[in-house]
Amino acid sequence: MPETALPEVVRRRGRYRRRLRSRIILSFVLLGFCLTTLFAFATNWARMRVENQLVEDVMNRNLDASWQSYMRSGGTDVVAPVQQMRAFLFRPDKLEGLRRDYPEWEGLQDGIHTINGEDAEGKPFSYKVGVRKTPDAWFFIAYDMGQALRGEQQLNRALFLSVIIFSLLSWVLGWWSASRVMRPVSDLASRLRAYRGGAKHPEPLAPRFPDDEVGQLAEALDDYSERLTEVVQRDREFNADVSHELRTPLAVIRGATELLLARPNLDEKVLQRLQRIQRAEQQCSDLIGSLLLLSRNERAQGSSNVARVAEQLLESHRAQLGGKPLELVLEGSRELVVDAPESALSVALGNLIGNAVKYSQEGRVLVRVGANAVEVIDNGPGLSEKDAASLFQRGYRGTHAGHSQGGGIGLSIVSRLCALYGWQVDIRPGKERGVIATLTFAPEQP
Known part of the structure; x- marks a missing residue:
């Protein structure tokens, strides 16, 4: 390999090593981010589901209690106390107060309904309404969800902060793990770059690394290096043999041609043929020398x-x-x-x-x-x-x-x-x- 190509190869190897380390770190960050985000989503979904279920169960129990209290009182306006809720009773023939204060409730069917909107000051509100309509009376249970919404916002902020913190922790863990994983690989690459073929037999790499994947790679490189050294050695011996075996007869041809050309009174045709042999010998010598230089990748x-x-x-x-x-x-x-x-x-x-x-x-x-x-x-x-x-x-x-x-x-x-x-x-x-x-x-x- 030409010397001018070595820096580019080293730069490419360094870039690939950084990419591998970056991929390991990115994998840890993505894993931590995805798991934390999934956990946050599951937590929020479970909280909403449990909270809604509990609120609806309490509202349904209070509706039943209001109906039973109404029946026991003989149809008076007395209803059972309601836990953290407000109870309303309207007779079907007297709905003026309902239409005046809560017009959106009149068309609601039996069950639990969620009402969202904004008040006169533009602030958002949310509450649940439980409805139970009978021929004698309409019962309504209202539960303000404002506090639950504020709790939900606080929980969402806490979950978002948790995602960021755990992602940062994943990045730190990924960086530490990537450094540990890449250290033997970097050591192996450094030892390979340090070797420039000066020794006849390079020092084995496998004994310097543990018996893991990197150690197996070092063993494979040792085996490849040994076979490559044998090939290079055979190539050098072949080049030396070829150089000697080809240059010797060419030297004989050159010497004989020079002796024949030194003779006086040579025939013109013989002279031309001898000169042609001399030129062919010089071309062969030049070609052999150039090919040997190419085989050794050396400049003369x-x-x-x-x-x-x-x-x-x-x-x-x-x-x-x-x-x-x-x-x-x-x-x-x-x-x-x-x-x-x-x-x-x-x-x-x-x-x-x-x-x-x-x-x-x-x-x-x-x-x-x-x-x-x-x-x-x-x-x-x-x-x-x-x-x-x-x-x-x-x-x-x-x-x-x-x-x-x-x-x-x-x-x-x-x-x-x-x-x-x-x-x-x-x-x-x-x-x-x-x-x-x-x-x-x-x-x-x-």
Whole structure:
């Protein structure tokens, strides 16, 4: 993983950890809030139901007592005393007082009724009325609910305060629990971040954690780390073996070619073939070096003149044109120097020039060196939308590849080299036809 990507990964991990802790705290707060709210609602509902039931039972008993007292008195206006209530008796033939003082009672049927409204001063009132109508007399029992309403308001305020207090307590408990739960996870993440692959075998994590879910995660990470270390070790050994086994025959080819080229009076055809072998050996050496750097994700030190490397690549392709009517042209700045070895630049730029030469059947291929970039412009068949979307995928071969040789990995290697050195590569269709490939280099560090 590139070093520049590590801070972003660390930030994402920290954000996910905070989100997990926040979710735990939020779960506790929601649980406490919902349970307290449900309890408050149930308490208020039970209080109202019990209170109404008790009031109605008392009112019904007082109505019965008033009727019995009326019957025992032989039809006089005497009624039994009423507990915390007011009793009224009206004869059916004398309802003037009822219509004057309590007009809303006249139409009420037998039973218990609730009357709500506002008085002359605009203050709300509420009371219950018990009604018992007989042919001889109408009995009314009135119970003022004002005190009950004030008690209900006080209870509601107490319940609302309880919801807030218990929600705050749930938040404190959730924060404490989340800290306890997340501490081993944070410790595990810190130990993983602290390890940078310096040791051949990383220190096991599982012995440092209890035998719980985090411990099981640590064991799985240890197992994965062990297998990954074996893979990395095999990869390093393979790279070292490949580097040695490939560079040795290339060195032999290079030495033999230099000895043969040093001979005087060589035939022109033999000379051209030897030079072609020499160029092919140099291209193989550059490619092997670049691939080994990519496999180790390391930058090689050095500097390269872009125009000189481009001229060498164009000269190599001129020798392989055969009879193709194609002109290879270099123009632009000769002073652009990039902070990269010639082998890496040769592989990246060589793939772009090689594709331009391969797909252009006539006309010219122009390599233009700018202030901080180089463009490769050809007169080939152009670029389709499908090619533009998949051009840098490993193994992808363009729609115009036909039966040409190649495995479709050239531009993938270019893309990986650009990511390694901080360059940018862009391939777009030309104005009329062909393709324009642009390789933009990273600015020089101060």
